[in-house]
Amino acid sequence: MIRRYHAPPSPAASWLVRYGFESAQSLVKHLSLMEGFFVPRRPLPGDEGARVIVEIGLPDNVHCLHGRVGKSFADGVWVEAPSAGSLLRRALERTTRLHRRFGCDLFVEAGHPGAEPWMYRSLDLSAGGLEVSGGTLELGMPGDEVKATLVAREAIATVRAKIAWSGTRSSGLQLLDADASFGNVLLAVEDRWRAAQEITHDDACICADPLRRAG
Numbered sequence: 019m020i021r022r023y024h025a026p027p028s029p030a031a032s033w034l035v036r037y038g039f040e041s042a043q044s045l046v047k048h049l050s051l052m053e054g055f056f057v058p059r060r061p062l063p064g065d066e067g068a069r070v071i072v073e074i075g076l077p078d079n080v081h082c083l084h085g086r087v088g089k090s091f092a093d094g095v096w097v098e099a100p101s102a103g104s105l106l107r108r109a110l111e112r113t114t115r116l117h118r119r120f121g122c123d124l125f126v127e128a129g130h131p132g133a134e135p136w137m138y139r140s141l142d143l144s145a146g147g148l149e150v151s152g153g154t155l156e157l158g159m160p161g162d163e164v165k166a167t168l169v170a171r172e173a174i175a176t177v178r179a180k181i182a183w184s185g186t187r188s189s190g191l192q193l194l195d196a197d198a199s200f201g202n203v204l205l206a207v208e209d210r211w212r213a214a215q216e217i218t219h220d221d222a223c224i225c226a227d228p229l230r231r232a233g
Contacts, residue, residue, distance in 0.1 A: 032069035032123045033087065034214035039076055046106060048225045055083055055102050056224065058094040058217060066090070070097055071121040073211070074105065081108055082121030082142050093224050117144035122207045126150050128157060128166040128191075131178075140168060143207050147179065147192045154184040166191065173202040 035057060039045045048056065055072060065087065072083040085099030099105075119142045128150060129135035139151040150157065150166070158164065160181050168175045177200055179191035193200075 032071045032084075034071050034073070034121070034210060036073045036075060036211070036214050036216040037219065038217065039074065039219045042076055044219055045074065045076065048219065048223065049102060049106050051225055053102065054088060055085065055097040055099050055105075056094055057097055058223065059090070059092075069123060071123065072097060072099075073121055073214070080119065081105055082119065084121070084123075084141060117146040119144045120204075120207045120211050122210075124203070124207070125169045126166050127169070128152065128164050130158065131163060131165050135165070135167070141188060143168075143204060145193075145204060147182065147190060149188055149190050151188055153186045153189060157181065157184060157189045160184055163194070164191065168200070168203050170203045170206050172206040173199040175199040175203045 037057065039048070057072065066089070068087045070085055070087050072085070074081040074083060083097070083099050083102060083105055085097040085102075088096035088098040090096075122140050122143050124140040124143070126138045126140045126148070127135040128138055136152065136156060138157075141149040141151060148166075148168075158181055160183055162181045164179055164181060166177050166179055168177070175197055177191075177196040178194045180194055182190040182192040184190070
């Protein structure tokens with residue numbers, strides 16, 4: 019979270035990868051490897067420290083994991099992701115959502131109407147709302163109304179939203195209305211994911227081999 023600038027910075031694009039799992043149980047096993055998240059070296063990652071978004075696909079839902087490219091090994095690359103632990107809880111909740119969510123790294127200026135906004139990152143975006151990297155102390159309480167401006171290379175959109183939920187590090191915003199440019203921003207995010215590399219979890223993963231897991 020940072021104070022607003024006269025010209026919003028251009029977001030650095032993250033490396034995107036889709037990783038499909040056959041069940042929540044196989045994801046649980048994969049997450050038990052160690053802290054962070056392991057991605058096989060089928061897609062080529064960015065340099066160590068580069069931003070990465072992994073879309074975790076389950077039969078009944080998708081989840082987004084934000085992190086940074088960590089150490090590379092012969093089998094793949096570790097993603098340093100502090101939120102990997104909470105991903106497991108969310109995956110087991112089986113929450114049904116009205117709109118398809120897409121992980122993103124857009125900058126968002128958000129704040130209460132009439133107040134000076136602060137700069138956050140949008141962690142995901144959908145036709146019905148977005149998750150931003152600001153918690154209760156920065157953004158407000160559930161039910162509060164906020165105004166937000168999403169900054170993409172293709173367009174800049176302004177929305178009016180209600181805080182649906184808020185936690186220590188992030189908040190969910192439910193859209194009340196949006197200007198005509200919002201659709202262009204959402205389409206740009208969707209287009210980036212259409213070009214993302216895809217992986218399917220299988221028995222060749224190191225999480226299936228006790229000796230490789232231990233090593």
